[in-house]
Amino acid sequence: KAMDKFAQLTGRQYQLYEYLGAPDAERVVVIMGSGCEAVHETVDYLMAKGEKVGVLKVRLFRPFDSARLVAALPATTKAIAVLDRTKEPGGAGEPLYLDVVQALYESATTNGKKFAQMPRVVGGRYGLSSKEFTPEMVKGVLDNLAQANPKNHFTIGITDDVLGLSLPF
Numbered sequence: 001k002a003m004d005k006f007a008q009l010t011g012r013q014y015q016l017y018e019y020l021g022a023p024d025a026e027r028v029v030v031i032m033g034s035g036c037e038a039v040h041e042t043v044d045y046l047m048a049k050g051e052k053v054g055v056l057k058v059r060l061f062r063p064f065d066s067a068r069l070v071a072a073l074p075a076t077t078k079a080i081a082v083l084d085r086t087k088e089p090g091g092a093g094e095p096l097y098l099d100v101v102q103a104l105y106e107s108a109t110t111n112g113k114k115f116a117q118m119p120r121v122v123g124g125r126y127g128l129s130s131k132e133f134t135p136e137m138v139k140g141v142l143d144n145l146a147q148a149n150p151k152n153h154f155t156i157g158i159t160d161d162v163l164g165l166s167l168p169f
Contacts, residue, residue, distance in 0.1 A: 003059070014059045017072040021054020022047050024076045027145040028119075030069075030100055031083040032058035035126055035133045039083075042138035052076070053142055058096065066103035070114060077119045079145040080104075083156075085127040093153065097123030122152040124167070131157040140169030 007013040021028070021043045029039050039055040046053050056072055073080075082101075084094030092098060101121050108118055124141060126133050137156045144150045144167050153165060160166040 015072075016058075016060050016065055017069050018057040018059060019054060019072045019074070020057070021074075022052045023074060024052055025054035025074045026052045026076055026078040027081075027142055028054045028056055028073060028077050028079075029081050029083060029138070029141060030056045030058065030096065032061060032096060033085055035083060035085065038133050038135055039138050042135040042142070045135070046139070046142065051142075061096070064099050064103075066099070066106055067111070069100065069103045070107040070111075073114075073119075075114055075116075077115060078117070079150065080119050080121045081141050081145050081150075082121060082123045083126050083141065084123065085125070087125050087128060093123045094125060097121070120150065122150050122154070124154040124156055126156050128155065128158055133157060134169075137169045140167045
């Protein structure tokens with residue numbers, strides 16, 4: 001309701017979860033915050049070249065609506081990269097990543113099958129140390145998703161010389 005009221009005042013409509021990209025996307029990046037636009041522009045560029053990619057922009061993190069998030073993803077989704085702009089040392093993953101994994105699990109076990117096969121989900125971190133997030137980095141994330149065994153819990157944009165989890169871009 002608040003987003004609808006905002007749209008009336010400004011003319012800009014936002015949804016809790018906004019999917020943009022190929023309607024038959026196989027690789028999707030889930031992200032929130034300032035990195036959304038870099039992903040969106042890269043997805044548009046790659047779609048124009050025939051790639052089946054998309055971005056799901058999370059506009060409201062809490063309260064998290066698992067059903068709406070899953071509903072916003074194309075049924076053709078095979079691989080998802082969830083990008084967080086934080087590092088949770090000692091955690092099983094970053095906050096958005098954990099919520100997306102849980103949403104997909106709950107959907108598959110309680111609401112029936114949306115996907116022919118459960119999408120592979122990997123998590124990654126971007127923008128650490130205030131690094132700029134560029135289209136080249138987004139392409140590196142999408143290239144990782146295209147691999148048979150994509151790297152999980154990766155970092156993009158900085159050299160992780162401790163754990164070796166950086167993606168090339």
